[in-house]
Amino acid sequence: MIDQMESAAKGSDFDLYFGPAHSGSGNFGVKLKINGEQVVSAVSDPGYLHRGFEKLMEYRVPIQNAVISDRLCVLEALNWNLLHAEAVDELMGIDIPERAKYIRVIVAELSRIQSHIIWFGVLSIGIGFDTGFKLAFGYRDYILDLFEMITGGRVYPTGYICPGGVRRDLPDGAEEKILQVLDKIEEMIDLEELENPVFKARLKGLAVLTLYDAIRLGATGPVIRASGMKTDVRKDEPYEVYDRFDFEIPVRYEGDAYARFLIGVEEMKQSIKIIKQALRDLPDGPVIDKKLKKPRPKGKIPKGEVYVRNEVSRGEGAFYMISDGSGMPYRCKIRGPSFLHMIPVLEYLLKGVQIADVPAVYWSLNICPADLDR
Amino acid sequence: MEWGIVSRLAKNLFSKPMTVRFPFEAIPIAEGYRGEHHYDIDKCISCGLCAKICPNRVIEMIEAPEAYREKYPKKYAKIDLGKCCFCALCQDICPKGAIKLTKNVFLGTFDRMVSIKYPSFPEEVKSDVAQNST
Numbered sequence: 001m002i003d004q005m006e007s008a009a010k011g012s013d014f015d016l017y018f019g020p021a022h023s024g025s026g027n028f029g030v031k032l033k034i035n036g037e038q039v040v041s042a043v044s045d046p047g048y049l050h051r052g053f054e055k056l057m058e059y060r061v062p063i064q065n066a067v068i069s070d071r072l073c074v075l076e077a078l079n080w081n082l083l084h085a086e087a088v089d090e091l092m093g094i095d096i097p098e099r100a101k102y103i104r105v106i107v108a109e110l111s112r113i114q115s116h117i118i119w120f121g122v123l124s125i126g127i128g129f130d131t132g133f134k135l136a137f138g139y140r141d142y143i144l145d146l147f148e149m150i151t152g153g154r155v156y157p158t159g160y161i162c163p164g165g166v167r168r169d170l171p172d173g174a175e176e177k178i179l180q181v182l183d184k185i186e187e188m189i190d191l192e193e194l195e196n197p198v199f200k201a202r203l204k205g206l207a208v209l210t211l212y213d214a215i216r217l218g219a220t221g222p223v224i225r226a227s228g229m230k231t232d233v234r235k236d237e238p239y240e241v242y243d244r245f246d247f248e249i250p251v252r253y254e255g256d257a258y259a260r261f262l263i264g265v266e267e268m269k270q271s272i273k274i275i276k277q278a279l280r281d282l283p284d285g286p287v288i289d290k291k292l293k294k295p296r297p298k299g300k301i302p303k304g305e306v307y308v309r310n311e312v313s314r315g316e317g318a319f320y321m322i323s324d325g326s327g328m329p330y331r332c333k334i335r336g337p338s339f340l341h342m343i344p345v346l347e348y349l350l351k352g353v354q355i356a357d358v359p360a361v362y363w364s365l366n367i368c369p370a371d372l373d374r
Numbered sequence: 375m376e377w378g379i380v381s382r383l384a385k386n387l388f389s390k391p392m393t394v395r396f397p398f399e400a401i402p403i404a405e406g407y408r409g410e411h412h413y414d415i416d417k418c419i420s421c422g423l424c425a426k427i428c429p430n431r432v433i434e435m436i437e438a439p440e441a442y443r444e445k446y447p448k449k450y451a452k453i454d455l456g457k458c459c460f461c462a463l464c465q466d467i468c469p470k471g472a473i474k475l476t477k478n479v480f481l482g483t484f485d486r487m488v489s490i491k492y493p494s495f496p497e498e499v500k501s502d503v504a505q506n507s508t
Contacts, residue, residue: 064429158461297426
């Protein structure tokens with residue numbers, strides 16, 4: 001009897017599958033080796049959301065690829081639109097109109113905010129705080145209303161940011177509406193900053209990623225900023241018109257899940273600051289390059305190769321594109337920030353945590369299976 | 375502000391809901407929304423640009439049925455809404471404005487064949503054909 005009790009207290013090893021059909025994980029699985037309540041090791045199991053975009057893009061012209069590029073990450077479609085458009089612009093050597101640059105920044109930052117709101121929502125549901133999830137999706141809808149008005153679609157802008165500029169101008173009264181929505185978002189940020197005891201109890205000191213490990217495992221974006229590195233592509237290598245705006249890069253040094261959550265909140269504030277400045281300085285003029293005004297089913301991209309990197313909301317996203325002189329890219333390699341967050345970083349952080357903390361660690365990294373699998 | 379969320383939740387008990395009761399009321403859809411296509415066969419010049427630009431290869435140029443071929447001898451757009459991503463590139467490229475995306479979003483169906491939109495012919499032509507055949 002005592003032997004049995006002792007062996008039960010030691011715990012037994014077994015495998016636990018977190019995902020791919022788990023409501024908390026998206027289309028992504030983690031194979032956990034469990035001892036009692038503790039995770040001994042974790043192996044990521046990606047590939048359930050592979051849609052082959054890199055290959056699809058080799059058979060389509062840039063304007064069609066702009067439509068496809070939305071789906072690289074559903075939750076921040078406009079950031080990926082921007083990244084694709086920048087790669088093609090650089091290959092074609094187009095200098096896009098000033099107004100288009102400002103509109104691109106405004107919609108990309110709005111997209112970043114709504115992605116961070118979702119992050120708050122899923123992190124809340126990961127720790128069992130369902131109210132946060134409902135709040136987040138309620139407030140996100142205000143931004144989706146803006147997207148519906150500006151781009152014509154709520155979630156998928158379908159290539160709104162296209163090579164040469166943007167596909168349509170801001171509608172009448174858009175500026176005021178954006179400012180109204182930003183007020184609502186500030187309300188949401190106040191709610192997030194309420195020092196919720198649930199968040200503190202569940203996230204403080206959980207899954208600490210030191211700066212050394214963050215660099216070694218290839219973390220970027222909010223994850224590495226929460227570990228103490230001040231890095232942001234918008235500041236380090238400014239694209240579009242980011243160098244004209246005054247904003248800060250939030251940094252925290254704790255490296256735990258709570259620090260990552262706070263970085264997300266702080267980044268939303270900075271995005272609001274950027275949008276307000278962009279709306280103030282928004283110039284008049286055309287929104288798309290003359291030559292690309294009408295979509296063309298045929299056209300030439302000059303020979304060359306280009307590597308463009310951007311700060312998408314999850315980290316550093318990049319496009320590597322080679323053109324062989326025909327109208328379609330010869331090769332298109334996409335670097336999704338979630339790839340390194342979901343495989344080496346997640347596997348490293350999950351070692352030693354309790355089963356109940358697995359979703360909290362998973363979502364504290366702000367990851368998206370869609371841009372991992374592409 | 376340790377328990378700030380609780381006071382906030384108490385406040386929410388007396389505030390208006392964020393949602394609307396859908397079948398009875400709805401949030402208005404913005405101008406320029408990309409919904410179901412409206413295809414005007416009389417404006418169409420059968421250039422086929424929409425079929426070429428479509429990223430999902432949704433549009434196929436087909437011949438009109440035998441009965442209408444006299445009035446409509448060229449090829450016209452057949453749109454498979456099941457494949458469509460509603461990008462509106464066909465609307466942007468159309469030189470005559472024959473394809474327009476409307477605000478209709480109620481496209482859910484149980485029958486896959488319903489989602490294929492064949493070019494529809496004007497009522498006058500249909501009645502003409504009916505008269506001639508009798």
